[in-house]
Structure formats: C-alpha cells, structure tokens
Amino acid sequence: MKKKVTLKQMARELDVSISTVSKALRNSKEISEDTRDKVQAFAKLYNYRPNNIALSLKNRKTKTIGIIIPEIVHHFFSKVIRGIELVANKRGYNVIVGLSNESFDKEVINMEMLANGSIDGFILSISKETLQQQDYHHFNETISQGMPIVMFDRVVNEINCDKVIVDDILGSKKAVNKLIETGCKNIAIITTKDYVSVGRLRTQGYLEALEEHKRIPESRLILKVDDKLVSEDHLEVLETEIELLFEQNKDLDGIFAVNELYAIIAMKVARKHNKRIPEDIQVIGFTDGVLSKHATPSLTTVSQHGQKIGEKTAVLLIDKLENEDEEERYQTVIIETELIERESTK
Amino acid sequence: MKKKVTLKQMARELDVSISTVSKALRNSKEISEDTRDKVQAFAKLYNYRPNNIALSLKNRKTKTIGIIIPEIVHHFFSKVIRGIELVANKRGYNVIVGLSNESFDKEVINMEMLANGSIDGFILSISKETLQQQDYHHFNETISQGMPIVMFDRVVNEINCDKVIVDDILGSKKAVNKLIETGCKNIAIITTKDYVSVGRLRTQGYLEALEEHKRIPESRLILKVDDKLVSEDHLEVLETEIELLFEQNKDLDGIFAVNELYAIIAMKVARKHNKRIPEDIQVIGFTDGVLSKHATPSLTTVSQHGQKIGEKTAVLLIDKLENEDEEERYQTVIIETELIERESTK
DNA sequence: TTGTACGCGTTATCAA
C-alpha cells in the first residue's frame, strides 16, 4: 500500500527543498533542467498529485459547488443535477449534493454544513416546508457572508440572487391553448395548493388562457391537491379526489395537470370511466419525465428542459465565482418550455 | 456583508491569543470562566463556525464520501444515492457526486479528481464501458493508496473491496417461477449482452428456473439487446427487436424483462398484437421504478430496494473509515429482492 | 539556481 506522496516526502527523498520540488513540478525556469527532470520523473513514478484540501485552504477556493434539492428520486431534479454536473466538471468544479427532503430543518442543517468552507457557492431549489413557513433567513445569511446562491424552479422573490426559472405561466397557457384549439369545452386543472410557487403560477396560466379565450373559469373544474397527502403512499387520496372531479363533471373533455403524475392518474381514472383518450377527453401534463414518454397513450406534456436549467444555473454560479469584482447585478433567467405533443391530445 | 469570522480575527478583537480562543470554544477548563464566557459570547455573536477545510487538512479526514455512478437520471441510482445520503448525513458525512455517464474516461477522471484529498472513500457502480474494457487499474490504484471503495450493483470479482449486490439470480428465478406457476408455457427473456454483469446474472436465473422445472431453454425465446443501441433516442430499435420476437413466436405467453423499460415496451408491443395482459401474456420486469407502478396495467416486478442498497454501502464504508486498524476483511452483502405482484401477472 | 519563510485555519503540545 503506497500512500499518497507529498511534496515534503519527495523533497526528502531527492534531498532538495520542498519549494524546489514545487517549482520544478510547475515548470518554473528558476530550476535547472537537471533537477527539473529528476523531480518530474520522480513525481511521475510516485504518481504525485497535489492535495486538493491544501490547495483549497491556500486559495480559499474549493472549486466545489453545493447543490441542495428537496428530493433526488425525481426525474426533473436529477436532470437538473446532470446539467449542473456537466458544466461544473467541464470547468473544473465538483458537485456536492445535499437533500432537504422537503424539510426546513434539513435544508438549514445541510446548508450550514456546507457553508463552512466546503464549497464556493450554492445552487438550490427551496423545500416545500420552507416555502410554507416563509422563513428565508438561512439564504440571506449565506448570501451576506459573501457566498453566492443561484436558485432554480422553486424560487422566491424576497431573496436577492440569481435565479433560473421556467416560464410556468406561458407554459401552462400553451397547454391550455392547445386544449382549447382542439375543441375542448370543459377543461379542468389539477394543481397544487398555492404556496407551491410553481403550482400557483401554472394555475395562473390556466386562468389567463381561459380568459383570453373569453371563457369563464369555473371553480368546479379547479382541483387543488394538498400534496402533503400525495406522498408515495397516499396516491389513493389523489385518485379519489380525481374520481370525484370526474363524477361531478360529466361534461369534462380536457384536463391540464401541473405534473406528470397527476396527469397519469387522471388518465387512469378516465379509462375507468370509459372515456377514450384523446377522443373523449384530452390530457396534458407538465414536466417531461419517463412516465409521460412511456405511458399508454403517451402523454402530451410541457417540457421544462431540466438539464438546460441545470446547465444555466451552473454557468451563472461559476461566472459569479470567477468574477468576484463584478458589479452586484442579479439576473433571473427564464428557460422556455416546450409543448411536446404525443398521443393524449388530438 | 460580514465575511466568515476566523479564530485569528476573534483573537485580535478580544486581545487574546488564538489558542486561547480555540480552547475557550472547546470548553477547555484550562481557561478561566471569565474569558471562556467572553469568547463564547463573541463567537456566538459573530456566528463563528470552524472552517471545514482547515479541519480536513489537520485531521486528514474530509468526512466526505465520493459517489461515482454511471447515470443519475435513473430511478434505481437516485434511490441508492438517497440511501447513501441518509446514513452519511446521520453520521456526519457529506456526499459528493461524480457521473461517469457510462464512459471509462470520465470514470477515471472523476475518480482522480476526488481521490486527491477531497474525500475519504468511494461508493461506486461501474460504467458499462469499463466493464467492457475490463480495465480496472484505477480501482486497484485508489485501493492500494489506502482509500477504501465500496461497490454496488455493477461489481466485478477481480477487485478486492466491499460489495453490495442484489441476488440477481434468485430474483430472476422468483420471477420466472411465478410465470411458470401461473401457467406460462413459452417464456421469453429480454436481457442485455453478457458483459453487463447484472444482465448476465439475470439471464442465468432465467435459465436455472427453467431447468429446475425440466424445461429446455430455447434460443428463439432469448433476446439479448445491445443496449448501446437503446439510448433515449434509439428506442425504436428495441421496439423493432421485440416486435420480431413476437412475430417469430406466436405461442409466447410470458415475458421476463431484465429492466422495467424493456418490460414496458414489451407490453406496448403485446397490445399492438392484440394480446391481453395478463390473460394472454404475462409480463414481469426488474427494478421497481415509477414506470412499473404507474403503467397500465401496472407491472409485476422484482424490486431491488435501491435505497436499502445505498444505506448498506454507506454503513460499510463509514465503518471501514472509522475502524482503520480493523483486519482487512472484505465482505459481499447481498440485498434480497422481492417480487412485487401487480396487474401484469395472474 | 536553490532554499527560507510565510500564510491559509485549526488543534495539540509544551512553555511561561
């Protein structure tokens, strides 16, 4: 077992000073060709690599990005991570992941753990509990300590930082417009409670689309699910609520769901009610995950381009890290959504 | 913007030495109560937290685990990460993620990047390219440098390290047995080429199950997919191959697929051929992901308990890290699979 | 051309 070799050890072996070794390795021409070659050969032999931690301490940079997300077993978030990792790696950064599991406390603890020198900046999406409690002190503190944050998807206006979001309103309007144009008369929305920002915005898009077509939104067609009840184990609750929606609205012929799971379950219920998709009822979801693509019929959906979101957040963060002196301007980048048409619509 | 405060700064402000501050904060009773209180109050005020990097350098431990996986947009792998993160956090560790993207080079680069002091040990699953090239020098090198590795799922015997795997053979046998017992006469398997270890093992389980029931495996019923062709964009290739399987075997009444995607597509093809599931043909997959759960009909599948696998790898690694002097015994832990019965079987 | 000294932030040891 040959342990990692350090400058010091090599210096001792070669009977020169540490700084000579250091300089020789960095090809400084202060050093004679002779010793340079000797040192480099030795270093190669022992497979020397500078210690990241020592470098971090010295440079006061870790070249590491901290990601805090609510959940990793989730197509959208993992796509975002993939995007972040892609550009981070390309620019010589590593990525360290913390999961808040939708909990305020875990979010805070995780951030504190990483903020003490482990990383250079954060990329994060806010947990539901935090959104509900509206307690954002931990974000403000890290920012005021000089550690930049880039938020994505679940963001909040109160915080002064770069943001990357999806055009939720526009995306929803595209979806609802599609339903209207293909002849739907009674379009329901299955959405979340309003404290989830993306749910609220997508609902708003739905309302605006209807109004632009001179239609009057009807509360009987709006189902706001409390998604604390929609954990893996409580899907029946969701299904029951959607059942009710169907039974109370026999004339239903279009559904817009703010995520793909809601949409898939809506299709299931539709089938139970012997409605053909898309002939009798059309369905559109939000978020382009595996479910949408491989469902039967495959689901028309609003794609958020998670990977692109991730890439953009990473670019923003790294640019900020590498141009410290820059003026303090924060931008909010909007990534366009795209309506991917599949079999669940005409 | 109040930057992070250090021992040195506090020492200067309070007009004491650095070591006094350090001791006072750690409640050393060498220090008088007076100064102790004074220092602690000051530290609290300025929200002092020791710098992780400095601690890492001093202790030669980073309290960080490096994860290298082939792909993160994948239900199984993200479940494993969740499991790792869960126990890692509980035991005071962070988790840093590198993606190999199934490429040998990226795997090597990522490992080198992390091995130079950034982490204390690795948890990883081998990329397909590495498995194919059978070049494992990077694993052996990191191990011989004294950095422990725990492998999971895609492992290889040649490497001397802890491993956590699934009872792939037994899991497959459970699945095939189920098909046999519910009356299937002609059971096909849709699997991968043999260099993917889990594919090979699952195929083996299929063969063994048949033999134990005195059935002779028939090559016409064995479809080995080259999954370099089954990237997101080439699913049609897969579908075509499965079509062929159906057309050449009109008597097909059972399918065992080594992952859920293959199974879902098989169901799709079955429907195209007007075969009812499960009446005319039964289908079982491997890996319990969202697709299985929400497909119609929902898919009977062999669950691998990804989260449990992740938890176990983390326990093994951290135990090893915290008992350095332990004897060098490597274990291979097998996590039991479970057949989750849903609508695609009788 | 090579070596010494310093600093990054901590803690531990030993001296005052």
Place this chain on the structure above:
DNA sequence: TTGATAACGCGTACAA
C-alpha cells in the same frame, strides 16, 4: 490561566 509553536500540504515572494 494563558500564549507561543508546530504541524497538516501547498505555493510564492524574497533571500542567499
């Protein structure tokens, strides 16, 4: 009770 010093591993300004 407090403080000075060394050490973790590295790079660099400055001295020899």
